Amino acid sequence: MASLIKRFRATLSTPGLLIGTLLFALSLTPSLLPRDFVLQGILSGASFAIGYGIGALGGWLWEYMELKLPPGRVSLIIKLSAAVLCIVVALISLYLNTGWQNSVRKVMDMPPVESAHPINVALVAIVPAVLLIAIGSIIAYGVSLVSRWLRRYVPQRVAFVISIVIVGVLTAYLFNGLLLRNALRAADTFFERLDALQFQMNPTPAPTDPLASGSSASLVAWDTIGRDGRVYVETGPSKEKIQEVIGRPAMQPLRVYVGLRSAPTLEQRAQMALDELKRVGGFERSVLVVIMPVGTGWVDPPAVDTLEYLQAGDVASVALQYSYLTSPLSFVIEPTYGTDAAQALFKAVYDYWTTLPRDHRPKLYLHGLSLGTLASQGSTELYDVLGDPYQGALWAGPPFSSPTWSWATANREPGSPEWLPRFRNGASIRFNNQTNAVDIPGAKWGPMRIVFLQYASDPVVFFSYDAFYRRPAWLEGERGPDVSPDLAWYPVVTFLQLALDMALSQTSPMGHGHVYAPRDYIDCWVSILDPPGWDKASIDALKKTLEPLYTSPGQA
Structure with missing residues (x-):
């Protein structure tokens, strides 16, 4: 046992401990969303492991360059002092974590927590820290093993460089190419089959309204629509409910949905959506909205319900499922697949729409949330519709990689913050959040109206890869209304915080993070x-009526 302890102490990296503890402490500071002790522990453990790896690599480079090291006794004193310092820093940061978490909860109108459970955080952090350090050690051992073998044929330093390349490429391929993508594809297939099995075991009756997708009169089979599609078809407000809320005559809104299993190919599903839309009279309404769902096929109820109330039911919408995975997973497995689906659906609808007389056809709009926004932005190139453009789009929670959003944000008017940009004179593109910033004094809309709905606390929107090494622009100047004043940028750590926030973006309360409120959709x-x-009074009354109906997040 004594020999094991001695060996462990000898291999322990002092720079690794110092930098690992620093990143551990910084990981406890606020980010965009509040975290419970389990998530905080996972984040902090991963931060420590990455910091330890950085420090250990730095220490190894110091020795590799044969720079002078302190003598044995001095080295021992340094290690002991570093250990004490690390313990003190960790304890202080764990103590401060409660206040930091409450600073996030305060701006989101959430009640404060009495404790962030620091002991639990520390215990949970051990697991990812040990696991990641072990993986790093295995990779380092692999580099050493390959390097020793290559030394038989090439000089030592050349062998070392080649071994890093070989092991690095193999590791990247193993985790990103072989394991991750295949696992996610298998997961997509699994959830598709699970959805079908759940319907077989607990079938829900098909709609009786002949205008509903999945009814006996529909071109779409009810059992192929998928769970989220069935929710979309069944849960919208009825004609009677709309009349009750708005106090005047209304029509029954039309909703068309085609599932991933509704037809064998993407082109056939898009054509089926068009045929179903024509069957129910969707092109006879005043407004037609082409919707791209999130990864699971979910369509955000507040987005469509509010539209149907505002239009007194005189609206048709059509959606096409392209995956069974959540948006973050769909983005990893096949980021272009949603775009392919959006292009197929838009082309089918648009090509038919342009054959109709301009004064006898609905106004055409696009909509999407989260990954659906990313897909919807890729529906068509602007030059393809210049001769007969659609009328606009509402894109909510645009992912950070969204091309149109990125371009408009990068070219915003000087002085407008990244979390709420102003694009030129506001004639074509506007941004909105909780403050109804979409109404710009003196600005007049052009023929195409595009609105991006985004909250400053939405990590899906404001995550960025370069946050690893550079301060995000949305932290410059005035903060967004629901961003903690204590949030600060730290290299590596802020990137990890935002990555975790993005994966858990649906955990925030309504009206914050990636959960968009009906009042803002309105x-x-x-x-x-x-x-x-x-008018303003009736719009405010509608907001007040609908707000209590939506309390839980969706499935983006």
Whole structure:
């Protein structure tokens, strides 16, 4: 046992401990979303492991360059002093974690927590820290093993460089290429089969309304629509409910949904969506919205319900499922697949729409949330529709890689913050958050109206890879209304915090993070559509009526 302890002490990296503890402490500072002790422990453990790896690599380079090291007794004193310092820093940061978490909860109107459970955080952190350090040690051992073998044929330093390349490429291929993608594809297939099995075991009756997708009159089979598609078809407001809320006559909104199993190929599913839309009279309504769901096929109820109330039911919408995985997983497994689906659906609808007389066809709009926004932005190139453009789009929670959003944000007016940009004169693109910033004094809309709905606390929107080494622009100047004033940028750590926030973006309360509130959808739709029969008082009344109906997040 004594020999094992001695060996462990000898291999322990002092620079690794110092930098690992520093990153551990910084990981406890606020980010965009609040965290419980389990998630905080996972984040802090991973941060420590990465910091330890950075420090250990630095220490190894010091020795590799044959720089002078302190003598044995001095080295021991340094190690002991470093250990004490690390313990003190870790304890202080764990103590401060409660206040930091409450600073995030305060700006999101959440009640404060009495404790962030520091002991639990520390215990949970041990698991990812040990696991990741072990993986790093195995990779380092692999480099050493390959290097020793190559030394038989090439000089030592050349062998070392080649071994790093070989092991690095193999590791990247193993985790990203072989394991991750295949595992996610298998997961997509598994969830598709699970969805079908769940329906077989607990079938829900098909709609009786002949205008509903999946009904006996529909071209789409009810058992192929998918769980989230069935929710979309069944849960919208009825004609009677709309009349009750708005106090005037209304129509029954039309919702068309085609599932991933509704037809064998993407082109066939897009054609089926068009045929179903024509069957129910979707092109006879005043407004037609082409929707791209999130990765699971989910369509955010507040987005579509508010539209149907504002239009007094005089609206048709069509959606096409392209995956069974959540948006973050779909983005990893096949980021272009949603775009392929969006292009197929838009082309089918648009090509038919352009054959109709301009004064006898609906206004055409696009909509998406999260990955659906990314896909929807890729529906078409602007030059393909310049001769007969669609009327606009409402894109909520645009992922950080969204091309149109990125371009408009990068070219925003000087002085406008990244979390709420102003694009030129506001004639074509506007941004909105909780403050109804979409109404710009003096600005006039052009023929195409595009609105991005985003919250400053949405990590799906404001994650970026370069946060690893550079301070994000949205932290410059005035903060967003729901971003903690204690949030600061730290290399490596902020990147890890935002990555975790993005994976858990649906855990925030309504109106923050990636959970968009009906009141904000209403402001966007009003600006885009100019729906008839509404004034400020009636719009405020609609917001007040609908707000209590949506309390839980969706499935982006």
